[in-house]
Amino acid sequence: MLDVIAPAPYRIAIVSDAWKPQINGVVRTLDTVAGQLRAMGHVVEVFGPDRFRTLPCPTYPDIRLSLAPRRRLSTLLEGFAPDAVHIATEGPLGLAARGWARRRRRRFTTSFHTLFPEYIHARTGFPVALSYAWMRRFHAPAETTMVATASLRADLTRRGFGHLSAWSRGVDLARFTPEPRRDWPAEGLARPVFAYVGRVAVEKNIEAFLDLDLPGSKVVVGGGPQLAGLKAKYPGVRFTGSLSDGALAAAYAGADVFVFPSKTDTFGLVVLESLACGTPVACYDTPGPADTLSAATEHVGAYRDDLREACLAALTADRAACRRFAEGYSWRACAETFLSLLTWASGEVDAPRRAEVATEQALA
Structure with a gap:
């Protein structure tokens, strides 16, 4: 690991198969x-599929996978001469890196x-x-593998993973706020x-949520391969499609409960975004979102084996407490933790090349 948070700049390479224009928690993180690292003065390059020839991911064409990226990625990394290399995903780019x-x-x-x-x-x-x-096997050679929650760390340890370190997440408290709490996109819908x-x-x-017998109304915000099928199957549900910026914050704040039915997320940034907007969260008692809610000392939501019970219990949460809890998560702290967990990638063979790059940049 980096022995000291030395004076900037570090040259940090992040390699990820998940990158813009994808919209998901990995990309946002x-x-x-x-x-945040650039704001601290470090030089950061993200090597994503946007720099390579790609093909659509089987069963999920909105995700593009890099095609035979080994040679080009090697050239890019050699040219960047990073002090630290972080591999964020296990796809073609992750394997090449x-x-x-x-x-x-x-x-x-x-x-x-x-x-x-x-x-x-x-x-x-597939099993x-x-x-x-x-x-x-993919993660075994890493100096450390960063994980978002204690329960995920325990589960991976049980599965034989080693060298695990805690790396939590943050939320944009200026973007996601409780006010103004408008009715849109819930306008005209019965409460809650x-x-x-x-x-x-x-x-x-999502169908686990949509099949629940709940009072009031249901709203689904977002896009993806299941959107058309779910709209046809659940005509009584309001589907908004993808939203961004103020409209997305308004969707969180306008709801009475945010329901997170996933059982496969390792954290769930949307949980923090909802809480920052003052909206309590209901989820299954599964690693990731339940880890977040269990850390709260006030009533900010509910996690249960029965999702309906969690939804009804979350209705009584304190919206002000939700915001207070979210304020404990900052992206600056998340970035500082990430930086502290990086390891020096450079050795004797790399030092001359880094000096060459620094000279080239000074002369440019």
Whole structure:
């Protein structure tokens, strides 16, 4: 690990198969952390699929996978000459970066953002145990693998993963606020309004929410491969499609309860976004979102094995307490933790190249 948070700038390479224009928690986390690190004075480059030829991901064409990225990624990394290398995902770019680092005998870190074994099983039926065996092998050479919650760390430890470190998340408290609390997109709907915000995909388990017998109304905010099918199946539910900026914050704040039915998320940034808007959260008693709610000392939501019970219990939460709890999560602290967990990637063979790059930049 970095022995000291030395004077800027570090040159930090982040390699991720999840990147813009994708909209998900991994992308938001990496983009925000990179911005925070740059604000501290560090030089950060994110190497994502936007720099490579891509093809659509099977069963999820909105996600683009890099096609044979090894040679180009190696060239890009050599040119950037990073002090630290972080591999955020286990896809084609993650594999190429891992191979580059191992060939060069460069130390690197990884992070475990997504329960891909469960995702793959939900879409294809592929055995979870085999997927975890492959992921365990992928992360094994890393100096540390960053995980978002204590329960995920315990689960991965039980599955044989090693060198795990805690790396929590943050929320934009200026963007996500309790006021003004407008009716839109719940305008004209009977109260209470139960809302889901996020990707509309099978692994999010949205039908478990939509099938619940609840008072009031239901709203689904977001886009994804399941959107058309769910709209046809649940005509009584209001589907808004994807929202951003003020409209997204208004959707959170306008709901009475935010329902998070996923059982495969390792954290759930949307949970913090909802709480920052003063809206309590209902979720299953599963790792990730339940970890967040269990840390609260006030009533900010409910997690149960029975999702309906959680939804009804969340109705009595204190909206002011939700905001107070969210204020304890900052992106600056998230970025500082990330920085402290990085490892030096450079060794004797890399020092001359870094000096060359610094000279080139000074002359440019």
